[in-house]
Amino acid sequence: MAKPSKTRLLVVDDDPGHRNMLLTLLADWGYRLEGAEDGEAAVALCRERPFDLILMDVRMAGMSGIEALKEIKAYNPAIPILIMTAYSNVETAVEAIKAGAYDYLTKPLDFDDLRLTLDRALDHASLRDENKALRDTLSATFDQGGIIGQSPSMRQLMELLAAVAPSEATVLVTGESGTGKELIARAIHTNSQRRKGPYVAVNCAALTETLLESELFGHEKGAFTGAEKRREGRFLVADKGTIFLDEIGEMPLAMQVKLLRAIQEREIQRVGGDQTIKVDVRILAATNRDLKEEVEAGRFRQDLYYRLNVVSLALPPLRERVEDIPLLTMHFLNKFAIKNGKQVKGFTPGAMDKLLKYSWPGNVRELENAVERAVVLLVGEYVTERELPPVIIQAQDGGQCPEPGFSNMTLEGVERIAILDALDAAEGNKSEAARRLGITRKTLHAKLQRYGVADAND
Structure with a gap:
């Protein structure tokens, strides 16, 4: 989270007493502050100077908090933007969230809840800005x-890719089957000085020694039977x-000598x-084997x-980057929904x-296949457990699936799993799940929307 002393907040409330109370409280917490007496003043201030977060009342004379939020x-x-209201109005809460509010607080404010919500909102904004900066840096030079x-x-891997791709270095891509090694190889070529030249992939495991040599180096007419x-x-x-050179670890020793030359x-x-x-070629290779052990x-x-x-790039297995699963599943969901002509929401x-809890031995390739199967079988708008492959359900019902590695996850990834766990334990009852999590039902609803998850009955 950004340090409070460097974080600028705007407090918007047409009640002077409440506004001044908040300004005093937040100043004690170390924030830099400005106040606005109504929506019009808030909009004007936001056009004049930057703020890290806005805390705004929803019911105000003149321009309402919702109208100011939209502008x-x-x-x-x-x-x-955090919206405050003295009215427990679910419709207003939904309207605020749909308009882009980060969260919804009810007056009289619980100061512990306020502080926790401020911390989460600022952490979320900070992480989003870091990700955007990384994407912008990469997108300027890296496809x-x-x-x-x-x-x-994966962010660390992308930074390394951006540095390695423009060079002429030979690269060895390692990782379990299904992690996407060829995608990495293609990205290196696409972002290299050779991108206008050919990209040629060879699966070294798919051919016998004689055919592999011919495939790699060519042959003369009559070199062997069938070489017409x-x-x-x-x-x-x-x-x-x-x-x-994909699956380089499967190459026979005799061919390795010729490749070395x-x-x-x-x-x-x-x-x-x-x-x-x-020949003038850049060489990339990949393997799912531990080549040190093979040596x-x-x-x-x-x-x-x-x-x-020369340069080694190791792809993490999917079970070690659990927080990427929602991104990948939504990508595949959209891809296969279009392919199969279906309207699927999530x-x-x-x-x-x-x-999230499955161990994914087949990695991203297995996840893609699972999502495609779900879309093909889906009748409604939301993928349920019924459409998932039985192996995913059976692995967890049998207690064989390890819990995700939380130490390697972002706070947002851990929160997502905690919310889904609570919903599962509450058998889909949002009010009960919210009680177990210690948050309000409207906050739970907002977080489900943010993570692209919804009840089938929503």
């Missing part, structure tokens, strides 16, 4: 190419561009030929490992809870 949000949509994630590990004409290999096709000398020789051909076991050449491992709390 301020139209001018500055990023600023968090993410479909890579999705705002978890700390000369064929150019993938290295030559990738000239002036990038070649991506191609990397060292940047020249190849067709199968059955005696002429060496110079120690004698299954992978040490000299080739060091040639490939996930019920129970369904999202199951997705």
